[in-house]
Amino acid sequence: MIEKSLLKRGRILKKYTISRKQTLTLASVVLGTVFTGTTIASADDVAPATTQAAPAATTAAKSPITAATEEINAKANTPVVPADKAKTGDVIAVDVKKTGPSAKTDGADTTTTSTATIKTTSLADPNTPVGTSKPVSSTKTATSTKETADYTETTTETVNKTTVVEVTKEADIVNKKEVQGTSDIVFVIDKSSSMNSHINDTMKNIETFVRNLSAKKIQARIGLAEYERSKEVKYHDFDGSKFTSDPESFISALNTIKTGGSYENTTVPLHHIATSADYNWGTGANNHRFAFVITDEPIDMDTPFKNPLPTKEATLKALQDAGISLTVVGEKGDKKDFDPLVNGTNGLYLDIRKDFGDLLNVQFANKVVETVQKGRVFKVQTDKYELISKTHRVAKTKPQTPSIQTPATPTPTPQKPAVVTPAKPTVFIPAKNEPVKTEVYIAPAALPQKEASLPNTGSKTSTALTTLGLGLLSMSAAFGLSRKTKKD
Secondary structure, eight states, X not given: OHXXXXXXXXXXXXXXXXXXXXXXXXHHHHHHHHHHXXXXXXXXXXXXXXXXXXXXXXXXXXXXXXXXXXXXXHHHTOOOOOGGGOOTTOEEEEEEEEEEEEEXXXXXXXXXXXXXXXXXXXXXXXXXXXXXOOOEEEEEEEEEEEEOSSEEEEEEEEEEEEEEEEEEEOOOEEEEOOOOTTEEEEEEEXXXXXXXXXXXXXXXXXXXXXXXXXXXXXXXXXXXXXXXXXXXXXXXXXXXXXXXXXHHHHHHHHTTOOOOOSOOOTHHHHHHHHHOTTOOOOOSTTOEEEEEEEOSSOOOOOOSSSSOOOOHHHHHHHHHHHTEEEEEEEOGGGHHHHHHHHXXXXXXXXXXXXXXXXXXXXXXXXXXXXXXXXXOEEEEEEEEXXXXXXXXXXXXXXXXXXXXXXXXXXXXXXXXXXXXXXXXXXXXXXXXXXXOOOSOOOOOOOOOXXXXXXXXXXXXXXXHHHHHHHHHHHHHHHHHHHHHHHHO
């Protein structure tokens, strides 16, 4: 009976084990299917569609900082022409100043800044107005995004540019040189009656002027003409020429002038000395031509004769065409009458009532020996750049891979049947001091005989029930564990 019980319990345990294995296998297949499906879905999310059309080839636009950097480098490397050989528009200097880049980080944001200043100097047209322009500012910005497996990065580039143009003129250079022997001077003296009060001073001042030219070793040719009305004009001759280099000969001719008459037709002698072939003005490269008029009256355009007088306009053109500079020594009130002729030939107007000999000498000497080198005009363009790059980086959260935990399969422990040891029969042993009884022992009447059996604890029914109970208890525990694991 015991063996049958054990056999039955073994069959029950085998059936439970097979059922447990089937349950775990089914759970593994289901989880495997779910994981595989998840993996495929993730791959589909990342991988691009293979049927997507390739984008058309395009030229990527340059970022603001890249474009500005190329512009800065191009200006910094502009070819420079030496200043003494430069022509209008040529660049003669380039000055470059740069700062940075400097970076500043605040959490996920990083800002990088750099600056550049390019100052370009070029030779401008001489007529360009001097001054500084208003600043012209511009701003260019662009944003780009970069994706990696670890982060998303957004960058914003900004370029601020300011341009200022300044036109400057260097100082004029004045060169003073003594007059060389190619200067020609003709004195035209009013001899009308109104000059009586001035003629002596005029003679003295002119003589002083001529002698000072000789003392300064200024070799000049001098001519002399005296006038009043148009028919009374005398052009002095010096040995067949209208010019002389001998101061004494000139002074001798000067002292022969006598006053008389009432007209001052000044345009007549001026037009004549500028146009007549009698006056062979010097033609050298450094030749200077001057005419000096000494009078106390304005230009008189009337005449007692019918011959027409040269107009002021015609006289001015004749002087300009001949390259003659006119200086007038006269009354202050008559200046306006002579201004067109004086100003039109870059001449001077001096006061006859002053000691004009020294004044004439000083003014004339400066005029003759002074040359002006006009200062050059420069255009200075200053371009200021500010380059700013702001980057914001956000780290990506990586997905967690789910883990599959396989519950351990419990191994049932077989229960050993209890071993029942039969009780030994009690044997009566008399006490040592008890006297031995001699009576004959009469056995009691025999009881009805029954089949020998074990105690209740070792009976067949009890053993079978015990074995079956343990088996059912083990199966319940295993099934409960399986249900719990599957539920988890």
